[in-house]
Each structure stands twice: as structure tokens, then as C-alpha cells.
Amino acid sequence: MNDKYIKHRQPLRAKAEACIARAPEIEQPAAQELLHELQVHQIELEMQHEELCQAQTALEASRDRYLRLYDxxxxxxxxxxxxxxxxxxxxxxxxxxxxxxxxxxxxxxxxxxxxxxxxxxxxxxxxxxxxxxxxxxxxxxxxxxxxxxxxxxxxxxxxxxxxxxxxxxxxxxxxxxxxADQALRIAAVAFETQAGILVTDADKTTLRVNRAFSRITGYSAEAACGRKPSFLHSGLHNEDFYRAIWASVKHHGYWQGEIWDKGKNGEVFPLWSTIAAVADDEGHITHYVGSFTEITAQKQAEKILFDTRDRLENQVAHTQMELEKFKQESALVNTALDVLLKYRETDKSEAQNQLSHEIERTVIPFLTRLKGAAIDENQGRLIDILEINLRHLVKSYGRAENLPAVYQQLTPVEIQVASLVRQGLATKLIAKTLNLSPGTVSIHRKHIRKKLELKGKASNLHSYLLSLYE
Incomplete structure (x- = not known):
């Protein structure tokens, strides 16, 4: 047996000997000594067995713990x-x-x-x-x-x-x-946008700004961090304005609007700004995030638009005044024209009466004498046609006529035929008057109907020509 085993066995032997000492004594010395040794070994073995069982239980418990930890x-x-x-x-x-x-x-x-x-x-x-x-x-x-x-x-x-x-x-x-890494990379890219961004803690102390913030305000990250955002105040807004902003952030979680800030160089510029509160799972605000874009160009464009609108409104007002003045002048002119037209109608009527009277006095008598001196019926008919046309001219004096415009489409012979048709002469009589054959007159009548767009036999040429004088 090695020393380790002997050292481990000694306390067991001492305990076994103590148990034997308490047992009844045996009279024979040799047998008693042998029995004593056997009893000591038996007790030692029993005690070793008990310790081995305890060690095995501990090992099994340790193994179970390891398996639970492993699985x-x-x-x-x-x-x-x-x-x-x-x-x-x-x-x-x-x-x-x-x-x-x-x-x-x-x-x-x-x-x-x-x-x-x-x-x-x-x-x-x-x-x-x-x-x-x-x-x-x-x-x-x-x-x-x-x-x-x-x-x-x-x-x-x-x-x-x-x-x-x-x-x-x-x-x-x-x-x-x-x-999370991807979200952080996206957030890092989004943080460096064209808009200026400022992040503060719950006490509104600046923790971080992006490059756009430094570009717009002129303050570097080192100069801005650790300070309250009030270092950007322009002085154009009173305390009530800022109290209203933070009241909105507290009530709605954010504020958005136009604000004027001052850069490091002292220049005041307009911004479109958004301030949002960041809360933890319990609803406690941990940070504030402000973002803004400079809207100087937009404000300048708005000024140009407003100035242009004012100028246009002034021009419209001036134009309306001119139109009203022109309207008044037009009313005066129309009144004058009405008076002139009345005088013109009066003059025209007087001129027509004078012309009719003069023709009746100087022309018609000669036509009557010619008619009486006519050699044959044809000459008398021509004189009658002349008198009828002359009287029509006098009657239509000063009136707009459709007939001359219609006659512009016709040839000279067709005009003569149309004039006789209008007076109600038949085709044979027209032919005899104009020294034409009846067939030629019929052809001229067809041409006249075509040029006047009279289609079908239902459209009477005589009636149409008469209607032009009505």
C-alpha cells in the first residue's frame, strides 16, 4: 500500500478499534486478536463503502449539474x-x-x-x-x-x-x-445628413452634434458639446416663445416650426427646426434630439414672391381703375353714338324721301313718255323693268342688302336673268326680252340655283330672290 492509502486508512482504523473496544471481550488471546483484526477490517470496509457511496452520489449530482448546464x-x-x-x-x-x-x-x-x-x-x-x-x-x-x-x-x-x-x-x-450593427451603421449615415442635428441629455446639455450642425452654425463639436442649446438664441424670440416650445415637447413629444438662431459669426438666420423627446421603457425622458435645416434661400424666395404679389395687386388695382375709367368713357361714347345714329337715321330717311321725290319729279315722267312712245311690246317691257329696278333702288336706299352680295357670284347675263326671275317673268318671256333661246335661259337658271345652293325643285328661285329684299 502506498503512503496516501495508509494515511487515509489510519483514521478509519482508529474508529474501527474504538468500536471493537466497546464490544464484549473474548477469552482466547489468539482468537481474540484475530477476531479483533477481522472486525476492524470489516468496519473499515463498511466505512469505505459508505464514503464511496457518498462520493458516487456527489459525482452523480455533479454530473447532472454539468449536463443541465451543458444542455x-x-x-x-x-x-x-x-x-x-x-x-x-x-x-x-x-x-x-x-x-x-x-x-x-x-x-x-x-x-x-x-x-x-x-x-x-x-x-x-x-x-x-x-x-x-x-x-x-x-x-x-x-x-x-x-x-x-x-x-x-x-x-x-x-x-x-x-x-x-x-x-x-x-x-x-x-x-x-x-x-443592431446594421441599424447603427444606418443611424450613423442618417446622423450625417444635410440637416443639422443636436443631441442633449435630459437636462438639455449638448452631448453630440453632426457635421451639418457645425457647417450651418459655425460651432465645432468641441465648442458645442457640454453647453445648453440656448447659446444659439438669436434674441429675436422672447421667453414665452421658448416656454411654448418646451411645453409642446412635454405634451406631444415633439415640436416643429420656424425659429431664428444666431451663428458663431453673429449672423442671424432662419431655420426649420424639429425637437423630439426620447423616452425609456418607463416613459422617462432620457434625451432630446433637435434637427434643423437652414431656410434662408426659402425666406428670400418668399420675400420675392410677396413683393411680386404686392406689385401685381397694385397693378391689378390700377388696371381696374383704368378699366372703370374706360368703362365710363365708353358709356359716354355709346351715348354719343346713339345720338349720332338717331341723327343718321333721320338724315337717311330725309335723303330717301328727297331722292324718291326727285326721281318721281325728274325721271319717272320721262320713263312714262318713253313707254308711250315704245315701238313694240318688248321695248315697253324693258322700260317697265327699268322703272321697277329704279323704284327698288330708291326704296332700298340706306339699307344693307343681301342681293348685291349674292349677285357677286353670278355672271352679267346670270344677273339679268335673276333680275327678271325676281320680277316674276316666265322663262319664254325672259328669253324674248334678252334675245336668248328658252333653253339658254333654263341653263342660266340652273347655274344660278347651283351658285345660290338651291337644291331640289321645292326651292323656288323667284321666292328666294324676293326674300333677299324683305
């Missing part, structure tokens, strides 16, 4: 063979991969790697097996349901005496971290 750890534990096949995995790993743990065994881990990372996984695994030591890699893995998630793999080769090299892997779900 329900917040990360996945997986062991791979050299050919990437799965030898062992905890429950967390099975849940992450979406497969029952019993069905994971002997499956190749590459089956769960997304296609875009497949080649990178194979290269990484060979390198990790060759180089040894702890290696880490981030991969896109595919859940059995098809969803892709991101994992960090911390790998370490494990050498054993009686088996090939195994690979122990800690599998951590970093999907949310990836999303």
Missing part, C-alpha cells in the same frame, strides 16, 4: 468529427438548428451552412484542424424551416488518446447583434 446553456455546444459529421450536440444547438438532437448525430454540419458561406466554412474548418488552437468565424446558417440566421463559431480541436482529433464548437446566435 440548457445560452449557447450551442457541438462536437464534430474530422469529416465534419456531428458526434454530439446540446439541446440549445438542436434548437438553434431546428432539428431534434437525436437526428443531428452523424449529419454533416455543412448541411446547415447557408449556400453563400459554404465554401468559406470548408476552408475555415480545414485550417482550424491544421493550425489548432482557438479559431473564430461568423457564418450564415440555415434553419430547417428555411430561415437564415447568423452565428459565431468558436472552435478548438480536441486531441484524445484513443480516438481521432475532434472539433469542439461553441455556437452563438448573433442575428440580433448583426441587426
Amino acid at each position: 440548457f446553456a445560452p449557447v450551442g455546444y457541438i462536437t464534430l468529427a474530422e469529416d465534419e459529421s456531428i458526434i454530439e450536440a446540446n439541446l440549445t444547438c438542436a434548437k438553434l438548428l431546428g432539428v431534434d438532437r437525436t437526428k443531428l448525430i452523424n449529419r454533416r454540419f455543412a448541411h446547415f451552412v447557408a449556400a453563400e458561406d459554404s465554401d468559406r466554412w470548408h476552408r475555415y474548418y480545414r485550417q482550424a484542424m491544421q493550425q489548432g488552437g482557438k479559431q473564430s468565424v461568423e457564418l450564415a446558417l440555415r434553419h430547417t424551416g428555411g430561415a437564415v440566421w447568423h452565428a459565431q463559431l468558436d472552435c478548438r480541436p480536441m486531441e484524445t488518446l484513443h480516438s481521432p482529433v475532434l472539433m469542439g464548437i461553441i455556437l452563438t446566435d448573433i442575428t440580433e447583434r448583426k441587426r
